[in-house]
Amino acid sequence: MVAQLIKNQTNLYDTDYNLWILETVKKLENKDFNSVDWDNLIEEVLDLSKRDKRKLESLLIKLIEHLLILGYWQSEKERNKGHWEREILNFQQQIIRELEDSPSLKNHLKNKFLDCYQKGCKLASKHSQLPLNTFPENPIAPLEQILDENWLP
Template sequence: MNSSLYELDYVLWLESTVDCLQSGDWEGIDRLNLIEELEALGRGERRAVASLLKQILIHLLLYQYGVTEQERNRKHWAAELVNFRDQLQRYVASQTLKNYAQSELTVVYKVARLFVERKTELDGLPLACPYSLVQILDEAFYGEVR
Protein backbone atom coordinates (compact mmCIF):
# COMPACT_ATOMS: atom_id res chain seq x y z
CA MET A 1 0.00 0.00 0.00
CA ASN A 2 1.24 3.45 -0.83
CA SER A 3 2.07 5.41 2.30
CA SER A 4 1.07 8.65 0.55
CA LEU A 5 -2.56 7.53 0.91
CA TYR A 6 -2.06 7.96 4.65
CA GLU A 7 -1.27 11.63 4.11
CA LEU A 8 -3.87 12.24 1.43
CA ASP A 9 -6.96 10.51 2.85
CA TYR A 10 -6.61 9.09 6.34
CA VAL A 11 -10.06 7.44 6.40
CA LEU A 12 -9.47 5.74 3.05
CA TRP A 13 -6.05 4.61 4.36
CA LEU A 14 -7.78 3.08 7.41
CA GLU A 15 -10.34 1.30 5.25
CA SER A 16 -7.65 0.00 2.92
CA THR A 17 -5.54 -1.20 5.84
CA VAL A 18 -8.50 -3.05 7.33
CA ASP A 19 -9.24 -4.63 3.94
CA CYS A 20 -5.62 -5.78 3.64
CA LEU A 21 -5.65 -7.24 7.14
CA GLN A 22 -8.96 -9.03 6.60
CA SER A 23 -7.88 -10.52 3.28
CA GLY A 24 -4.40 -11.45 4.49
CA ASP A 25 -2.73 -9.11 1.98
CA TRP A 26 0.35 -8.58 4.13
CA GLU A 27 2.32 -6.99 1.32
CA GLY A 28 -0.33 -4.30 0.81
CA ILE A 29 -0.10 -3.04 4.39
CA ASP A 30 1.59 0.28 5.06
CA ARG A 31 3.48 -1.11 8.05
CA LEU A 32 5.29 2.03 9.18
CA ASN A 33 2.15 4.15 9.42
CA LEU A 34 0.18 1.26 10.92
CA ILE A 35 2.81 0.85 13.65
CA GLU A 36 2.76 4.60 14.28
CA GLU A 37 -1.04 4.60 14.57
CA LEU A 38 -1.07 1.65 16.96
CA GLU A 39 1.55 3.27 19.18
CA ALA A 40 -0.42 6.52 19.18
CA LEU A 41 -3.56 4.62 20.09
CA GLY A 42 -1.83 3.15 23.15
CA ARG A 43 -0.53 6.56 24.23
CA GLY A 44 -4.00 8.04 23.80
CA GLU A 45 -5.57 5.35 25.97
CA ARG A 46 -3.04 6.04 28.72
CA ARG A 47 -3.62 9.81 28.50
CA ALA A 48 -7.37 9.23 28.81
CA VAL A 49 -6.88 7.05 31.90
CA ALA A 50 -4.64 9.65 33.57
CA SER A 51 -7.06 12.46 32.71
CA LEU A 52 -10.11 10.65 34.07
CA LEU A 53 -8.19 9.60 37.16
CA LYS A 54 -7.25 13.24 37.75
CA GLN A 55 -10.86 14.40 37.38
CA ILE A 56 -12.05 11.78 39.85
CA LEU A 57 -9.38 12.78 42.36
CA ILE A 58 -10.24 16.46 41.98
CA HIS A 59 -13.90 15.79 42.62
CA LEU A 60 -13.24 13.45 45.54
CA LEU A 61 -11.08 16.13 47.15
CA LEU A 62 -13.71 18.80 46.53
CA TYR A 63 -16.46 16.55 47.84
CA GLN A 64 -14.52 15.61 50.93
CA TYR A 65 -12.69 18.84 51.79
CA GLY A 66 -14.65 21.64 50.11
CA VAL A 67 -16.68 22.27 53.25
CA THR A 68 -17.60 25.88 52.52
CA GLU A 69 -18.99 24.98 49.10
CA GLN A 70 -20.50 21.58 49.91
CA GLU A 71 -24.08 22.70 50.27
CA ARG A 72 -24.09 24.42 46.90
CA ASN A 73 -21.90 21.99 44.90
CA ARG A 74 -22.19 18.57 46.50
CA LYS A 75 -24.74 17.19 44.02
CA HIS A 76 -22.71 18.50 41.08
CA TRP A 77 -19.49 16.92 42.39
CA ALA A 78 -21.28 13.61 43.01
CA ALA A 79 -22.73 13.62 39.49
CA GLU A 80 -19.31 14.35 38.02
CA LEU A 81 -17.88 11.42 39.98
CA VAL A 82 -20.51 9.12 38.47
CA ASN A 83 -19.66 10.36 34.98
CA PHE A 84 -15.87 10.14 35.27
CA ARG A 85 -15.98 6.78 37.04
CA ASP A 86 -18.18 5.33 34.32
CA GLN A 87 -15.70 6.43 31.67
CA LEU A 88 -12.68 5.19 33.61
CA GLN A 89 -14.31 1.81 34.29
CA ARG A 90 -14.47 1.23 30.54
CA TYR A 91 -10.71 1.76 30.20
CA VAL A 92 -9.63 -0.23 33.24
CA ALA A 93 -11.46 -3.30 31.99
CA SER A 94 -8.04 -3.77 30.38
CA GLN A 95 -5.68 -5.08 33.05
CA THR A 96 -2.81 -3.21 31.39
CA LEU A 97 -4.63 0.12 31.73
CA LYS A 98 -5.71 -0.73 35.27
CA ASN A 99 -2.05 -1.37 36.15
CA TYR A 100 -1.17 1.93 34.47
CA ALA A 101 -3.77 3.78 36.57
CA GLN A 102 -2.31 2.24 39.71
CA SER A 103 1.24 3.16 38.73
CA GLU A 104 0.30 6.76 37.92
CA LEU A 105 -1.87 7.36 40.99
CA THR A 106 0.79 9.17 43.03
CA VAL A 107 1.81 11.50 40.20
CA VAL A 108 -1.74 12.25 39.11
CA TYR A 109 -2.82 12.89 42.70
CA LYS A 110 -0.15 15.57 43.13
CA VAL A 111 -1.51 17.45 40.11
CA ALA A 112 -5.12 17.03 41.29
CA ARG A 113 -4.24 18.27 44.78
CA LEU A 114 -2.42 21.29 43.38
CA PHE A 115 -5.40 22.07 41.13
CA VAL A 116 -7.84 21.93 44.06
CA GLU A 117 -5.55 24.05 46.25
CA ARG A 118 -5.27 26.75 43.59
CA LYS A 119 -8.94 26.69 42.68
CA THR A 120 -10.28 26.77 46.22
CA GLU A 121 -7.42 28.01 48.41
CA LEU A 122 -7.99 24.96 50.62
CA ASP A 123 -5.18 24.19 53.03
CA GLY A 124 -4.42 20.89 54.66
CA LEU A 125 -5.14 18.53 51.80
CA PRO A 126 -3.26 15.26 52.25
CA LEU A 127 0.17 15.26 50.61
CA ALA A 128 -0.12 11.59 49.69
CA CYS A 129 -3.15 10.20 47.91
CA PRO A 130 -5.65 9.17 50.60
CA TYR A 131 -7.62 6.95 48.20
CA SER A 132 -6.88 3.49 46.85
CA LEU A 133 -7.66 2.66 43.24
CA VAL A 134 -10.44 0.39 44.52
CA GLN A 135 -12.03 3.37 46.31
CA ILE A 136 -11.55 5.62 43.30
CA LEU A 137 -13.42 3.15 41.12
CA ASP A 138 -16.10 2.37 43.72
CA GLU A 139 -19.31 4.09 42.67
CA ALA A 140 -20.50 4.24 46.29
CA PHE A 141 -17.32 5.85 47.66
CA TYR A 142 -17.22 9.62 48.19
CA GLY A 143 -14.72 9.86 51.03
CA GLU A 144 -15.58 10.98 54.49
CA VAL A 145 -17.20 14.40 54.45
CA ARG A 146 -15.36 16.61 56.89
Protein backbone atom coordinates in the same frame (compact mmCIF):
# COMPACT_ATOMS: atom_id res chain seq x y z
CA MET B 1 7.84 -0.39 -8.16
CA VAL B 2 7.85 -1.45 -4.47
CA ALA B 3 9.53 1.81 -3.46
CA GLN B 4 6.83 3.80 -5.31
CA LEU B 5 4.08 1.77 -3.61
CA ILE B 6 5.58 2.47 -0.17
CA LYS B 7 5.94 6.16 -1.06
CA ASN B 8 2.28 6.33 -2.16
CA GLN B 9 1.13 4.65 1.05
CA THR B 10 3.15 7.06 3.15
CA ASN B 11 1.80 9.99 1.17
CA LEU B 12 -1.76 8.74 1.68
CA TYR B 13 -1.09 8.39 5.40
CA ASP B 14 0.20 11.98 5.50
CA THR B 15 -2.42 13.50 3.20
CA ASP B 16 -5.68 11.65 3.91
CA TYR B 17 -5.58 9.70 7.16
CA ASN B 18 -9.17 8.46 6.91
CA LEU B 19 -8.66 7.15 3.39
CA TRP B 20 -5.41 5.50 4.54
CA ILE B 21 -7.37 3.68 7.28
CA LEU B 22 -10.07 2.55 4.85
CA GLU B 23 -7.48 1.34 2.34
CA THR B 24 -5.50 -0.44 5.05
CA VAL B 25 -8.61 -2.22 6.34
CA LYS B 26 -9.49 -3.26 2.81
CA LYS B 27 -5.98 -4.67 2.28
CA LEU B 28 -6.14 -6.57 5.56
CA GLU B 29 -9.59 -7.97 4.76
CA ASN B 30 -8.33 -9.11 1.37
CA LYS B 31 -5.20 -10.52 2.99
CA ASP B 32 -3.14 -8.31 0.70
CA PHE B 33 -0.37 -8.18 3.29
CA ASN B 34 2.40 -7.25 0.85
CA SER B 35 0.87 -3.85 0.13
CA VAL B 36 0.05 -2.91 3.74
CA ASP B 37 1.82 0.17 5.08
CA TRP B 38 3.25 -1.76 8.03
CA ASP B 39 5.35 0.99 9.58
CA ASN B 40 2.43 3.39 9.94
CA LEU B 41 0.02 0.60 10.91
CA ILE B 42 2.31 -0.53 13.74
CA GLU B 43 2.68 3.06 14.89
CA GLU B 44 -1.10 3.49 14.92
CA VAL B 45 -1.71 0.27 16.86
CA LEU B 46 0.85 1.31 19.48
CA ASP B 47 -0.77 4.72 19.66
CA LEU B 48 -4.09 3.09 20.55
CA SER B 49 -2.54 1.88 23.79
CA LYS B 50 -1.08 5.32 24.48
CA ARG B 51 -4.49 6.94 23.92
CA ASP B 52 -6.17 4.52 26.31
CA LYS B 53 -3.53 5.23 28.95
CA ARG B 54 -3.88 9.00 28.54
CA LYS B 55 -7.67 8.72 28.70
CA LEU B 56 -7.52 6.73 31.92
CA GLU B 57 -5.03 9.16 33.46
CA SER B 58 -7.24 12.10 32.51
CA LEU B 59 -10.32 10.46 34.01
CA LEU B 60 -8.44 9.63 37.20
CA ILE B 61 -7.16 13.21 37.52
CA LYS B 62 -10.70 14.57 37.13
CA LEU B 63 -12.03 11.99 39.61
CA ILE B 64 -9.41 13.00 42.19
CA GLU B 65 -10.10 16.69 41.58
CA HIS B 66 -13.78 16.21 42.34
CA LEU B 67 -13.15 13.99 45.35
CA LEU B 68 -10.87 16.67 46.79
CA ILE B 69 -13.32 19.46 46.05
CA LEU B 70 -16.09 17.47 47.73
CA GLY B 71 -13.94 16.76 50.75
CA TYR B 72 -12.29 20.15 51.24
CA TRP B 73 -14.30 22.99 49.67
CA GLN B 74 -16.64 23.42 52.59
CA SER B 75 -18.04 26.83 51.65
CA GLU B 76 -19.52 25.42 48.40
CA LYS B 77 -20.28 21.89 49.57
CA GLU B 78 -23.96 22.31 50.39
CA ARG B 79 -24.75 24.02 47.09
CA ASN B 80 -22.64 21.77 44.82
CA LYS B 81 -22.53 18.40 46.63
CA GLY B 82 -25.01 16.70 44.27
CA HIS B 83 -23.19 17.89 41.16
CA TRP B 84 -19.79 16.84 42.48
CA GLU B 85 -21.07 13.43 43.57
CA ARG B 86 -22.60 12.90 40.10
CA GLU B 87 -19.29 13.83 38.46
CA ILE B 88 -17.41 11.49 40.81
CA LEU B 89 -19.72 8.59 39.96
CA ASN B 90 -19.46 9.39 36.26
CA PHE B 91 -15.64 9.35 36.33
CA GLN B 92 -15.59 6.16 38.41
CA GLN B 93 -17.93 4.41 35.98
CA GLN B 94 -15.92 5.52 32.96
CA ILE B 95 -12.67 4.28 34.52
CA ILE B 96 -14.24 0.97 35.54
CA ARG B 97 -15.64 0.50 32.02
CA GLU B 98 -12.23 1.15 30.47
CA LEU B 99 -10.57 -1.28 32.90
CA GLU B 100 -13.16 -3.95 32.11
CA ASP B 101 -12.18 -3.67 28.44
CA SER B 102 -8.44 -3.62 29.22
CA PRO B 103 -7.72 -5.02 32.70
CA SER B 104 -3.96 -4.81 32.15
CA LEU B 105 -4.24 -1.01 32.25
CA LYS B 106 -4.96 -1.16 35.99
CA ASN B 107 -1.22 -1.60 36.54
CA HIS B 108 -0.63 1.53 34.51
CA LEU B 109 -3.06 3.47 36.71
CA LYS B 110 -1.37 2.14 39.85
CA ASN B 111 2.00 3.31 38.52
CA LYS B 112 0.62 6.76 37.62
CA PHE B 113 -1.58 7.16 40.71
CA LEU B 114 0.66 9.54 42.67
CA ASP B 115 1.28 11.70 39.59
CA CYS B 116 -2.46 11.80 38.85
CA TYR B 117 -3.17 12.66 42.48
CA GLN B 118 -0.77 15.61 42.39
CA LYS B 119 -2.32 16.88 39.16
CA GLY B 120 -5.79 16.44 40.65
CA CYS B 121 -4.69 18.51 43.65
CA LYS B 122 -3.55 21.33 41.37
CA LEU B 123 -6.85 21.30 39.49
CA ALA B 124 -8.84 21.23 42.74
CA SER B 125 -6.83 24.18 44.00
CA LYS B 126 -7.44 26.19 40.84
CA HIS B 127 -11.12 25.26 40.74
CA SER B 128 -11.79 26.09 44.38
CA GLN B 129 -9.23 28.86 44.77
CA LEU B 130 -8.13 27.08 47.96
CA PRO B 131 -4.37 27.02 48.58
CA LEU B 132 -2.67 23.93 47.21
CA ASN B 133 -1.51 22.98 50.70
CA THR B 134 -5.18 22.63 51.73
CA PHE B 135 -5.07 19.19 50.16
CA PRO B 136 -3.02 16.33 51.64
CA GLU B 137 0.33 15.71 50.02
CA ASN B 138 -0.37 11.97 49.90
CA PRO B 139 -3.48 10.46 48.31
CA ILE B 140 -6.62 10.63 50.43
CA ALA B 141 -7.31 6.93 49.80
CA PRO B 142 -5.84 3.99 47.88
CA LEU B 143 -6.71 3.67 44.20
CA GLU B 144 -9.11 0.77 44.83
CA GLN B 145 -11.08 2.88 47.31
CA ILE B 146 -11.14 5.90 45.01
CA LEU B 147 -12.64 3.70 42.28
CA ASP B 148 -15.27 2.28 44.66
CA GLU B 149 -18.65 3.73 43.69
CA ASN B 150 -19.84 3.39 47.30
CA TRP B 151 -17.03 5.50 48.80
CA LEU B 152 -16.88 9.27 49.22
CA PRO B 153 -14.48 11.29 51.35
